[in-house]
Amino acid sequence: MAMPDTVREFLASRRTAIEPADVGLPPSPVPRRGKGLEQGRAGQVSDQVLTAIEDALRLDDYERQHLRALVEPRRARPRPARPEKIRVRAGLRTLIAAMDPTPAILQGPRFEVLAWNRADAALLTDFGAMLFADRNIARTGSSSPPIP
Template sequence: MGNNDLGDFLRARRAGLTPDEIGLPVEFGAGRRVAGLRRGEVAQLAGVSTEYYTRLEQGRARQPSEQVLHALCDALRFDDIERRHLFALAGTTAGHKDRAEHSSRLRPALRQVLESMDLASAFVSDRNLTVVGGNTLWALLFPDVAELPRRERSMARWTLLDPRARLVWCDWERVARDYVHGLRLAAAAQPRNQRIANLIGELMMRSPEFPAWWSEHRVQERSTGLKRLHHPVTGDLELQYEIFTSAADPGQSLVVYCAPSGSPSQERLRLLASWGSEPATATTRDTAAES
């Protein structure tokens, strides 16, 4: 995270809106020299002075009140995800200690849930965005990730840094951008998580696309959707994914990929699963964090 992420986020969102979208009078759009809204226009919509809003964008006004934050969210037409992100950047969670620095362990009961999914590829990730466990079908579907050392076993890291990921994801850029947007949310929610900070630094240095996408300050949280993959053995797959949060382990997320019953993709998953009669891979075991 940078030194002025709140200001950068406001500036990026301001640049992405037009007077017409906000419902400003026509004269506000006359003779414009900048893309998007002017600072004064946002300030007027939020009910604050232009000077104060300018200081916010420049990082010279710290810890704005919740009333101001709500007004800015309304002025800039933020959705629920963007609203939560702005509050996190403003430090409203500063009093809560991050619980993400240590690596999580996969509980035996959750491991049993993973292995019970015969025709679904499933894995669990922790607050560090590290995969702490996956079932056999997940390891067969994403063998390049399953074979990574635990500290590097991240779907976001693999997608953005491993050239082979571009061959697996049929819509690689969309998937990669989704991971960048999710990483922004995670970084804002856990500003003291050094592992996430290290991941961002690595992506900045090693991913050609990441710096530009990161600078867009887009945030997004997907819990369901469709992903298209190409597997070297089974061919193309269209899989629906769902993401669940464990009530017993709030810092862990269960991600499940499955296909509609009787679909070609399910038959291809069945073929892939037939290879999985051997003992589960190391990713399904509750292993200690690697140093």
Template sequence: MDDLASFLRNRRARVVPAEVGIATDTRRRVEGLRREEVAHLSGVSVDYYVRLEQGRATQPSEQVLDALARVLGLDATEREHLDRLARRPRRRTKPPAGKVRPELQRMLDLVAGAPAMIMNHRTDVLAGNNLAALLFGRPLPELNTARHLFLEEDERGLYADWDTCTLDVVGHLRLSAGKYPDDPRLASLIGELAMGSDRFRRLWARADVCARTHGPKRYRHPLVGRLDLHQETFAVPGESGLELVVLSAAPGTPAEDGLRLLAGFAAG
């Protein structure tokens, strides 16, 4: 689903030569850096770097990975992903279980005034409160947000920031593919999305990775209208790969009124 060679090639193509001290002219036809330029700036031989990009070299040292991350301008998430791809043959990470403890469901039900749900690395919603179910308009155990985003919705649907959401979801799935390369259900989902969505195929080819953390999430709800919410994501202790996602509205905003109105449907 993902490999070190393709990640390096994609990241190399995005580096602006001038930003790493390489002068260019109008005759240059290479997008990003050349292989020999990455090798020189990283302090490794050209032959070794070529073998890395061709998948013929394994287990690069920590010093080499640090140098490559510096030259390629990787952020912390991308650096961790690079290390995981480089170390993959040594250790496999077992995909998390697909069940949620009853105590976690009880906690979700206690969250008042905000949609809250527990998701896995495949973007399956494993559990949620009533407000989350009303936000997405369906029973949550049947919802995979990546499939919903790419195969059921578009820029005119529920997701007001659909373009940004698609970038985030593909980045998350890329990260998951690096963590759980032996997960057949994840591989099947990625194949399904690639078959059904041109945009997914284009974004997947970019090899971007990102982690779910926090930030704005905007929705167009058919019952209550525009909802400008804020997402916070928390790792679930003792449940590897599971995350708690809470979508809140700032006090005194139309979104807070919208969530309150939506909660009324849940109580009705």
């Protein structure tokens, strides 16, 4: 993965190669600054923004490939699709059932209730009577469904 300094250095080196007059701009009475462009923050850069930067800096094909190679590992990766229902191993179900009369539930990574024992059903709610999509403690704010 490219370090932020690598992206920043590359952009700064390409920017110094272009004078304002090269792109039809008049000379400026104040010093040039490019801090926004040269910060190297490339984590959420779209293809359109990269193309605009490549065009503005007049990068050749090799330089364009190099910039994208520096930025690509840092782009946000899409989250994998979450499975609709997680399968619970029989051994875990047996363990939870064996904990009765102590209430016990097994939650997934997104607070979905995956398994529960008889004491939990008596104390909180009967998750077996609910649709799987409704068995989420974080979504309802508690482990029991709302009272109608």
